[in-house]
Amino acid sequence: MDKISVTLGERSYPIIIANGLLHDPTSFWPLSRGDKAMVVTSDCLASLYLGILYELLTELGVIVDQCILPDGEQYKSLAMLDKIFTTLLQKNHNRDTTIIALGGGVIGDIAGFAAASYQRGVRLIQVPTTLLSQVDSSIGGKTAINHPLGKNMIGAIYQPNSVVIDINCLTTLPRREFSSGLAEVIKYGIVFDANLFAWLELNIDALRALEQHTLAWCIRRCCELKAEIIASDECEKGQRVLLNFGHTYGHAIETNMGYGNWLHGEAVAAGMMIAVQTSCSLGYLTNTDAERVRMLLLRAGLPIQGPTEMSLEDYLPYIIRDKKVIAGQLRLILPLTLGSAEVRTYVANELPNFT
Numbered sequence: 001m002d003k004i005s006v007t008l009g010e011r012s013y014p015i016i017i018a019n020g021l022l023h024d025p026t027s028f029w030p031l032s033r034g035d036k037a038m039v040v041t042s043d044c045l046a047s048l049y050l051g052i053l054y055e056l057l058t059e060l061g062v063i064v065d066q067c068i069l070p071d072g073e074q075y076k077s078l079a080m081l082d083k084i085f086t087t088l089l090q091k092n093h094n095r096d097t098t099i100i101a102l103g104g105g106v107i108g109d110i111a112g113f114a115a116a117s118y119q120r121g122v123r124l125i126q127v128p129t130t131l132l133s134q135v136d137s138s139i140g141g142k143t144a145i146n147h148p149l150g151k152n153m154i155g156a157i158y159q160p161n162s163v164v165i166d167i168n169c170l171t172t173l174p175r176r177e178f179s180s181g182l183a184e185v186i187k188y189g190i191v192f193d194a195n196l197f198a199w200l201e202l203n204i205d206a207l208r209a210l211e212q213h214t215l216a217w218c219i220r221r222c223c224e225l226k227a228e229i230i231a232s233d234e235c236e237k238g239q240r241v242l243l244n245f246g247h248t249y250g251h252a253i254e255t256n257m258g259y260g261n262w263l264h265g266e267a268v269a270a271g272m273m274i275a276v277q278t279s280c281s282l283g284y285l286t287n288t289d290a291e292r293v294r295m296l297l298l299r300a301g302l303p304i305q306g307p308t309e310m311s312l313e314d315y316l317p318y319i320i321r322d323k324k325v326i327a328g329q330l331r332l333i334l335p336l337t338l339g340s341a342e343v344r345t346y347v348a349n350e351l352p353n354f355t
């Protein structure tokens, strides 16, 4: 078992990574006899893993309730958040309850926001079941729901009490979802770690074949990078912003195309490629490195351009509303070399042409 700590003083928490954690009662420490918990999950995950988790928790003596949401980004909504609150109230959950988010990024984000706001904050255990949520979204406390006018527009930074990563869950993950997670893995390589990028070029096929040691190494490396960044910049005043590489364009694609039609990682992959091309045209990234990014995304089964039906004008309203905008200044994250990136600020009518 690998254990990585997110060091945040009294709010520090462990990320534990292994095969079979959903069968291991020690995974859910500090839950114990008499505690109450609410598992928030989705239809698909409920049929796969809810029974196993329910059995494990009841064996521990935990009183478990459940709230099952439909699958899909379109359900990361105010209506579904209300469903979680109503279930918590109907089942008489108090401030000492624990919300367990069993699922991918959508479940982690909405259940996390419920934990942040229910009775002004209750305990939260993230149990990410997709590659994307295991390497990125379950760590660092970003929680949110979507608004029809913008992705993740309503939310809070609220750290979990632990993150329990059972690598076995990836065996049931659809291929398209696995590729979507690879976009966030590749992102770490481009903006933080040139060695990881080169390692991915060698190991992408083994990852896609779910080769166990390769997968475990990759998840651990991404979690280490994320834990370091969160420990040094929880509130995104500095280098955490680089984790949004590709996301300004990616969120525009997801929102414009209708939540759920482009998976998050697919939209981020296209967004990263737009940023890479912008960086090349401004003379930062070399064409050779841009080609390496393009090839790796292709080999990961990801798109390398945005939807053909979206023009520059279609991106702009979302870019202007982006959460990184400060005092009217748009902030784009541009890779300078493989393994390093910087934030560049622009006003809306001076955005470098990216289509």
Ligand code: GLY
Pocket: 136, 137, 139, 140, 142, 240, 243, 244
């Ligand atoms: N997923 C980006 C972040 O946690 O900051």
